[in-house]
Amino acid sequence: MVATPRTLPAISPAAREAAALLARSRTRAVALGIAGVAVLLVVLVAGVGLGEVVIRPADTVAILAHRLLGWPVARTWSAADETIVLQLRLPRVLSAIAVGASLALAGTALQGLLRNPLADPYVLGTASGAALGAALGVLIPVRALILGFGLLQGLAFAGALGAVTVVYRLSRTGQLSTMTGVLLTGYAVSSLLAAGLAITMWLSGDNLRQIFFFLLGGFDGVAWPQLAAALPAMLLGGALLLTRGRALNGLLLGEETAVHLGLDVRRERIVLLAAASLVTAASVAIAGLIGFVGLVVPHVVRLVVGPDGRSVLPLSAIWGGAFLAACDLVARIPGDIPVGVVTALLGAPFFLWILRRSRSGYEL
């Protein structure tokens, strides 16, 4: 809306450069998205084909095309191969993709909402809540399975969501600026839960190893039922997060400016926190605690395309999924080392390299 009619002055070529740069970062985002989908497909085929029994890529693609898409493909593979692909490896690879995408989305959302580059999906207590829940699940001698989920997964999911809820509730009475309050409350509650986890581990005796495995994270033994149980929460939360690009942009300069730019900040805050917590809790229930993906992937994406949430959110999801599925493949080949070890071993040097070569002097 313009107060008085005015003639718009011609824009100088130098100023047009600003518009061109903005258009170019959009083009770069599209290119990175296409590349990401291609990498994702390669990782999917490699992840399904490679392992103790190696299935040729052509057969892998044919099995997937035949069984999942219903394409009429001449059968060149054995029934055993098909079982390995569809029953053992596919759910595992898809879980890794879903968890990687979820964690990267949650990391993007929380970094933007808390305006803190060091934020990750676990910053508001989800990790310690899930860990305590899982540890209690190991201790309680009930071994019922519902949809492939045991007590451990259920309590991990509940613990993660419970911890965030407690953090959010407690922080609302604080006198600090809201998001700083949430962050500090998250730290305090996490410490408390960590103490609970330590006691539980100390009491756990022979079950210690099982708790330890959960804390390291991994996709060993993940099958269709677990994925099917966790997927709805991930899809719901993920879809909500993917539409939050405008909110993340508005929040770049803080909550007050976001209000002045026309955003309903109170609503956005709740949607971002709830959706990020939901996908994180579902991820933790499937795969335990996997670090690094949610912290690093959003930063790497921002280095390439800038801070526009509309680009960063979908690109983080694509590359987070591809990255974690690739890490899981690497973890699987030497005989199932914890995937968290691989995410750190692959991710950290790569991230450091990018930080060093980035022209703009990217600082955290």
Next chain:
Amino acid sequence: MNAGGVELRGVRAAYRGREVLHGIDLSIRSGERVALIGPNGAGKSTLLRCVTGTAPDRRGEVLVGGTPVSALSREAMARRVAVVPQQATVPFATSVEQLVALGRIPHEHPFLGLRDADRLAVARAIERVGLVHLVGRDARELSQGERQLALLAMAVAQDAACLLLDEPTVHLDLRHQVATMELLAELNERDGVTVVAVLHDVALAAHFFPRLVVLDGGRIAADGGPETALAPDLVRRVFGVDPGLVARAATVPFALAAARPALTVATGVSRPPSTPLGPLS
């Protein structure tokens, strides 16, 4: 057309039960340039927050462009009123044009984001504020003065009929203070944007703003040109200082046409200060 007009009727505001504005009646016509001055704690920032609808506990009626603020959605409000942010830090690497593009949020497509028209508006705002030489730079590497101008460009890109500023010159050196003030005058006189700014520097306000509203203890103590608003006894009473300190500035009002007869496109800080700065330096 009254798009950028602001009207307050019996506005009261409180923080934690303590009333800080005691019934403000103020009418600002579209296209006016008004400085809010007064001592610390007089309620200047709160008054701006009442206009934007962000003061938590407020009563009375506020109209923007003739429409009650309570009847406008946040987004409709953002298309009418742009607020120059005080928070100037971004958590991630953000180029100047990406920062300025944030001003397009109330206009851009809800899903597609920036379109060509938005990108042109960004380029235009960058040109208007004279930041062309900073395009492509990381906003976090800018000096305070450059960053302030980038935030101003962001508000200009918002294309609102009314521009609100809270202490826009507070951390700036003299050259950037003057550059900011000249730019506000230009946006106001050439583009017809209503400008309402909270200013601490009374001399700067008197020099660049034809209308000064003096707030004291949550009430309007004076409203008018520099002669009225900075009358010696008022200055002594409200600010508790020797009126001679501000008297000289008040006698030399700024005039855009006189300052720059051959008006070209703004080039921001790169141009030399064009007004005598005797009373300020």
